[in-house]
Amino acid sequence: MISCALTLLAPQRLVHLTSVDIVIVVFYFVLVLAIGFYLKRWANTSEGYFLAGREMTAWIAGLSFLSANLGALELMGWAAAAYQYGALAVHWYWIGAIPAMLFLGIVMMPFYYISKTHSVPGYLKLRYGESTRALSAVTFAVMTVLMSGINMYSMALVMKVVLGWDIHFSIWISAITVAIYVALGGLRSAIFNEVLQFILIWAGALLIPILGLVEAGGWHALKLRIAANAAPEYTHVWSTLGSVHNNPMGINWFAIVFGLGFVVSFGYWTTDFLVVQRILAAKDLRAAKMAPIIGAAFKMFVPFIVILPGLLGIALLPVKLVGEGAAVAAGGHSYNEVLPLMLARYCGPGLLGLGVTALMAGFMSGMAGNVSAFSTVWTYDLYGALIHKSATDSQLVRMGRWCTVLGVLVSIGTAYLVMQFLSIMDYVQALFSFFIAPLFGTVILGMLWKRATAAGGFWGLLAGTLSSVGMWVWVKRVPGAVSTIALYSKASPMAQDVWRAVWSWSVCVIVTVVVSLMTQPRPISELKGLVYGATELPSEGEVPLYHRPAFWAVVVALGLIVLNIIFW
Amino acid sequence: MEPRGSISIWFFIGISLVVNGTLILGYGIYELIQPAQKQNPIVLLNHHASVWWGALLLAAGITYCYHFLPGRKRG
Numbered sequence: 001m002i003s004c005a006l007t008l009l010a011p012q013r014l015v016h017l018t019s020v021d022i023v024i025v026v027f028y029f030v031l032v033l034a035i036g037f038y039l040k041r042w043a044n045t046s047e048g049y050f051l052a053g054r055e056m057t058a059w060i061a062g063l064s065f066l067s068a069n070l071g072a073l074e075l076m077g078w079a080a081a082a083y084q085y086g087a088l089a090v091h092w093y094w095i096g097a098i099p100a101m102l103f104l105g106i107v108m109m110p111f112y113y114i115s116k117t118h119s120v121p122g123y124l125k126l127r128y129g130e131s132t133r134a135l136s137a138v139t140f141a142v143m144t145v146l147m148s149g150i151n152m153y154s155m156a157l158v159m160k161v162v163l164g165w166d167i168h169f170s171i172w173i174s175a176i177t178v179a180i181y182v183a184l185g186g187l188r189s190a191i192f193n194e195v196l197q198f199i200l201i202w203a204g205a206l207l208i209p210i211l212g213l214v215e216a217g218g219w220h221a222l223k224l225r226i227a228a229n230a231a232p233e234y235t236h237v238w239s240t241l242g243s244v245h246n247n248p249m250g251i252n253w254f255a256i257v258f259g260l261g262f263v264v265s266f267g268y269w270t271t272d273f274l275v276v277q278r279i280l281a282a283k284d285l286r287a288a289k290m291a292p293i294i295g296a297a298f299k300m301f302v303p304f305i306v307i308l309p310g311l312l313g314i315a316l317l318p319v320k321l322v323g324e325g326a327a328v329a330a331g332g333h334s335y336n337e338v339l340p341l342m343l344a345r346y347c348g349p350g351l352l353g354l355g356v357t358a359l360m361a362g363f364m365s366g367m368a369g370n371v372s373a374f375s376t377v378w379t380y381d382l383y384g385a386l387i388h389k390s391a392t393d394s395q396l397v398r399m400g401r402w403c404t405v406l407g408v409l410v411s412i413g414t415a416y417l418v419m420q421f422l423s424i425m426d427y428v429q430a431l432f433s434f435f436i437a438p439l440f441g442t443v444i445l446g447m448l449w450k451r452a453t454a455a456g457g458f459w460g461l462l463a464g465t466l467s468s469v470g471m472w473v474w475v476k477r478v479p480g481a482v483s484t485i486a487l488y489s490k491a492s493p494m495a496q497d498v499w500r501a502v503w504s505w506s507v508c509v510i511v512t513v514v515v516s517l518m519t520q521p522r523p524i525s526e527l528k529g530l531v532y533g534a535t536e537l538p539s540e541g542e543v544p545l546y547h548r549p550a551f552w553a554v555v556v557a558l559g560l561i562v563l564n565i566i567f568w
Numbered sequence: 569m570e571p572r573g574s575i576s577i578w579f580f581i582g583i584s585l586v587v588n589g590t591l592i593l594g595y596g597i598y599e600l601i602q603p604a605q606k607q608n609p610i611v612l613l614n615h616h617a618s619v620w621w622g623a624l625l626l627a628a629g630i631t632y633c634y635h636f637l638p639g640r641k642r643g
Contacts, residue, residue, distance in 0.1 A: 020595045027587055192577045199581050203625055211612050348610045350592035350618050
C-alpha cells in the first residue's frame, strides 16, 4: 500500500524514502493488521470487545494508558509548542499530568474499578442517574471524534511535509488501517497495538534528542544557543512565571498550578474515558492502581523525545519557523513541522523509515484510542441505555464494530474541518476546556461528597460546559474579553484555555453544590461502591512495601519534584 | 496478561524490533562499506547512528523473542 503512495507524491518534500524505509513502514502496517486479525477470536463478547476481558497486567494497561495519549497532540503539537514557547511546554507533561495520574491510581481508581462500570459516563449513571450519563456521553462522543480528526490531520500533515504524500491519501490509508484492527479485535487489539506503538515511538524518536545534543555540544551549549536565537527564558520552567509579562506564553504560576496542574490535568487524566478505559481493562484492583503510576513514571521522560526536539529546533535549524498562517502565506515551514524537520536532519535511510513509522504509530495510537472509546460510550451509554435497552451481548458487540467504522468516518470528516484552523494545539486545548474541566468537577464531587445529588450533578455539568463554550464564543466575537477571561490582554491561546477551564470548573462545582443543597440526597446505602466514606475499600493485605502502589506513587512524585528543581 | 494459549504482546514487539534492527543495521553496514558518492544532507553522518542503533534494536528484539517465545515457560 505504501508503494502505491509513491505515485501520489506531491512536488515538494523534505526527504525521499529509500526501499529500506518503505519496507519498514510497510512491515509496520502489516504487523498492526496481523495483530488485529489474530486477536479477533477473543473479541466475541461485550466484556472481551469493550474491556479486553479485564485481563491486562499493570504494565500493559499502564503503557497503553500513556500510549493512547501519545498521538498527534504529543508528538507534533508539543514539539511545536516547545519551539514557540520554550521549556514552559514541559508543564503539560509534569505538573500538568503526573499529580493527576497518581491521584487517579491511588484515590479514584478504586471507585471506577469496584463499581464495575464499563465507562466514565457509566459511573455517572450509577452516581447521578441517566440524565447526567446522557449529557456526558454525548459531549464525550463529540469530543472524541473531533480529537480523532485532529490526529488524522496531523498525520497527513507529517506525511505531506516529510514525504510529500498527498494529504487525502494519508488520511484515508491510516483511517482504514485503524478501523480494521480496532473493529476486529476491539479494545484488546487497540491496547496491544498501543504498547507496540509506544516501543516504536521511542525507538524511532529517541535518536533526535541524542544526536541533537551531540550536535549542540551538550545541554549547557544548547541553552546558550537558545538564548542567542530566542531568549534565555526559553530554557526555564518556573523562574519566569512570577508575572504574565516575563514569559513567551503570557501565563503566571497560579494558572499553571491551579488551572493546568489541577483543573485541566485532573480533568483529562482522571475523567477522559479515552485513557481511563485502558485502566478499566486491568486484571485486578492492584493492577488498576499501579497502571497509572507506571504510566506517570514514563510520562516524566516523554519530554525528552518531544519537548527537547522543539528546543533543539530553536538552536540548530537554519530556518526560522513561523505560525501556520504565515507559513502558508510565505511558503515557509510552520512550528508544527519542527519534529519532522529534526527527523529529516539526523535520520538517513533505515532510521528515517523507523522515524516515520514512529510518527505514524503515534498518530494511529491516538486515533485508535479515540475510536475505541467512542465505540464503547456510544454502544453502552447511548445505544444500550437510550435506544435499544434490551440489546443482547452479541448485538452490543456488533454495534461496537459498526460504531468503530462510523467513528472513523466521522473522524475523517473532522480532519477536513480541522484543516481550516490555524493552530492545531490551541484548538485541542479549547476542546478540553469545553468538556473535560466541568466533567472533572462533576466526577470528583460525586466520588468525594456524599451530599451531591442527581439534579446537582446534571445542572452543574450542563452549566459548566455551557459557560466554557460561552466564554470561548465571547472571546471570538469580542477579542478584548481576553483580559477578563485570562486576566491579561496578551495571553496566549494556551493561557486562555487554561483560564477558561478554571472558570468552567468553578461554575460546575458552584452550581452542583448549590443545587445539591437544595435537593434531596440519596440514602447512604445506595452510594456504596461509588463514594468515598460510603465504600469499604479492599485491603491490600500484608505485602512488602515495594508491592504497594502508594510507595511507587511517592517515588514518582519525588522524581517529579527533582526534575522541576533541576530545570527551574 | 494474555488469554490462555495466546501469543504475548512482547513477542510481537520482539519481532518488530528484530525486523527493524536487521534492516537498519544492514543498511548502516552497507553505508560503511560503500559510502555515498554525492553530498549527503544528513547531519552527523560520521557517527554512523544506523550501525549502533540498529544493533541495539536487534539485540533487544532477539531478547524479547527468546524470552516470550510462544509455548516457552517463563520463570
